[in-house]
């Protein structure tokens with residue numbers, strides 16, 4: 826029998842997009858920006874926080890989506906409960922999703938903060954360019 830749990834797809838979609846496209850873009854920026862600006866400084870507490878919070882948040886989100894998706898498919902297809910009622914039953918997973926999404930957003934916030942703070946070339950780099 827064909828089953829399609831939309832939240833299982835959302836789990837797959839988020840982890841796949843984050844891993845394949847989101848992370849690679851952020852990684853390119855993190856590697857190339859210190860070189861482009863002449864900063865040559867890769868480690869910072871906020872940078873580490875950006876990495877860990879966004880990744881732990883996204884993994885947590887996908888686990889929440891996944892567990893919600895399995896419960897959703899089971900209740901709809903096996904037990905035969907109607908879609909809207911099933912959504913009410915799986916609300917708790919969305920509380921966890923929102924919590925993990927907050928971690929994720931905080932991590933991205935740190936990334937953007939670092940990007941803006943260190944995005945401009947420093948004096949040393951400007952001297953090298955002008956010479």
Ligand code: HEM
Nearest residue numbers: 831832834835836838839842843847922923926927929930
């Ligand atoms: C605060 C962070 C985020 C939250 C709370 C969030 C939440 C959601 C929700 C609730 C859906 C609808 C799921 C459904 O009912 O099928 C969705 C869809 C989607 N999101 Fe996110 N999202 C977040 C971040 C992201 C990020 C960073 C990416 C990509 C890198 C992304 C990619 C997608 C995609 C591709 C879909 C469509 C998935 C599908 O069709 O199944 N989201 N998101």
Ligand code: HEM
Nearest residue numbers: 829830831833834835837838839840841842843844845846
């Ligand atoms: C770069 C890697 C990938 C990305 C960004 C990606 C993203 C997505 C997204 C956003 C969806 C939701 C589409 C929708 O709601 O209409 C989806 C669905 C799906 N993906 Fe992927 N995916 C990737 C790789 C893969 C791979 C390697 C497989 C299997 C070997 C796969 C199997 C599926 C399946 C079975 C669905 C469900 C299709 C459906 O609902 O009609 N994906 N993917």
